[in-house]
Amino acid sequence: MEPLIRVNKLRKYFPIRTGFLKKPLYVHAVDDVSFEIGKGEIMALVGESGSGKTTVGRCILKIIEPTSGEILFNGVDITKLKPREFKSIRPKLQAVFQDPYLSLNPRKTIGNIIADPFKIHTKLSEEEIMNKVIRLLEDVGLSEDFVHRYPHELSGGQLQRVAIARAIALDPEFLFLDEPT
Incomplete structure (x- = not known):
């Protein structure tokens, strides 16, 4: 049976400001994360503060775009969808945020x-x-x-x-x- 969510080699890097002529630096918030969640399953993503747990969720919800990797929802790679294409999927992916x-x-x-x-x-x-x-x-x-x-x-x-x-x-x-x- 196909998983509801399949995350494969997810990466999210955030740029850090550097000087005008300096090479850009990045914070590796999420680096090479992979997992699957089946229909009806509960999964806890556990880690220290600042370890990227929320960033993973925000990528799955397409609130932010990942740097690379795949996020499949019911077999569809949502990272490749344009906003208009994602609109029909949006109601199926919801969140309750910390604050x-x-x-x-x-x-x-x-x-x-x-x-x-x-x-x-x-x-x-x-x-x-x-x-x-x-x-x-x-x-x-x-x-x-x-x-x-x-x-x-x-x-x-x-x-x-x-x-x-x-x-x-x-x-x-x-x-x-x-x-x-």
Whole structure:
């Protein structure tokens, strides 16, 4: 059976500023990483702070482009896809990032934050979207009252639950949890 995710020889190098005539230097954030994740499997990528765990996830999600290597999702090398081609795959790959304060728009209500994936990727009516938003809030242990609140009104734990609700909204096949503890 083909794995859901296959990462092969992934590299991500970030350039460091050097002098005008000097040879560019690079930080090797991820260097020759390979692994597979099957459908329904859970995998923990463990390492010290700064070891590239988040960078691997950001490459899989195509938030950043790898320097080299392959990332296959259901057999398709997503590193070769143009943004328009990747758009149909985007809902299937979701993330919950470490700091919900940074990943949630402070100018949007919680209801709008959770509704965004439906508005972007589906043709559901406003009523259908709101019903799904309320259901997702309940699924993560928050009441319907949170729909009209803003991120600054919530605790860190409540914000993390909102981030989880948004990430699972479209029933993704792959969920990346950055620092889940």
